[in-house]
Amino acid sequence: MRVGTLVVGRRTRRQRRAANKAERRLLHKISEEQRENKRQQKEMEDALWEGETLPAEGESGDRMGRSVIPAYVSTTRITSNKARVQYPFLAPAGRGGEGVLIGNDKFARGPFCFDPFVDYRKGLLSNTNMAVIGTIGTGKSSLMKCMALRDLVFGRRTFVPGDPKGEWDGVVQAVGGAVITLGGASGARLNPLDAGRRPSRDREEGRPVNDEQWRIMVDNQRLDLLEALISTLMKKDLLQAEKAALRVALEAASARHGGSPIIPTVTEEVFNPSTPVETLEGFRDREDLMNVGREVGFALQELTRGKLRGLFDGPSTVGFDPSAPMMSINLKNFTQGSQAMSLIMACTGSWFEASLRGDDLGQRNVVYEEAHELMAFPQLLERMRSSFKLVRAWGLRNIIALHRISDLDAVGSLGSKQRAVAEGLLSDTSTRVVYRQESDQLENTQRVLGLSDSSLEAVKNLAIGSGLWQVGKLAYLVAHRRTEWEKVMTDTDERLGKR
């Protein structure tokens, strides 16, 4: 006879074996179920992907940046200072949504918005100026036009003092702006010596501007322009005596025209001064004054004769409209790359700048299209650079478009004073957008802009409309996106046939 356990509550061997077996069966069932679940999940994923191929840049639309397959990423903790250097494009945090939408940040895969005024207030930028550098047809003008259009929503207006291709007309007219066309059959005349707008306060100190200060402001603007034009035409800097003769002539011309001189009268005063020489210091006699000013006079004559005839030789027939949402000066009637074009751009630039004085007109963009036209003329560049200094106080933001950094070589050799002026113009722009560059330009671009190797690598492979944005110390790779309407407004390929 077999005797079972006498201890109450203790299981028999058979009971234990049965319990173990049940447990194993349960475990087996669970793992079967898990396997089945996994199989079903995989089947579902496969079904989801079947027939679909992911585009090279990932999904677009509202599934952008998402994946149905979970990604396992190993994480590393690192300070943002180091990360910025080690992972140049990945580290910058998103720029946030302030300012106009430009397009996509290609690395962060999010929208890229930009507002230089906000960045300036935050201390990320030392000025609001911007340079857009890229070879022909890479989308520089498109970017500037779209920024101008989108800026309107923020109440910012845009002024284009010189549009050598006349390509801004459509954009400006579409928003109810004013286009001034010079040359050709237009018959329009513009007096670059116009006084412009009297600001309510002084830009350095913020004090009200009295009559005397206003007169000095206008005189300086006129002298700066005339000296830049004359020394460009004479291909040398003016001597002190020549500057003095010019100043005397300008004062006399101004008195003759009730404070609104015109260039022919200044020329006349240089050749045939009406100012009694006894009242002037430094000149021996009238003969001496006339001799000193002779060359200056001939240079001035060039501005009202020859190719520039009829443009700047009398009172303006066109006016500046300070309330216009956009304004541009169409210069398509003049030959690109000529000295005349550069002189005209300097005159129209100065005229616009005089009209934009004051901080009570809101934030404004001043777009210098094809600024490389000025690159061969350091005096004109210097004048432009000094006008950049107005920016901070008067809420102006200058945007310059350049073809390539080697345009700077045209100004002067490395280390020369002229070259320093041109490079200084670039260093006055805290935001640089580099579009595609010719391969022989890459080294130069890297040197002048101080690009990192990885930034340079990115620049080499840029598509049209994509650029490397250097915003202060941070770099972003951005694809500029246009709406269908903007595409029509900014397309410049029409005459070449569609791409």
Ligand SMILES: Nc1ncnc2c1ncn2[C@@H]1O[C@H](COP(=O)(O)OP(=O)(O)OP(=O)(O)O)[C@@H](O)[C@H]1O
């Ligand atoms: N973001 C973009 N995406 C795709 N194509 C673009 C983009 N921007 C511009 N383009 C196309 O490139 C062409 C040239 O553009 P745009 O005139 O702006 O170039 P550009 O750099 O100003 O040229 P240029 O140096 O001759 O003035 C346009 O016709 C336009 O259709």
Ligand SMILES: [Mg+2]
């Ligand atoms: Mg262009």
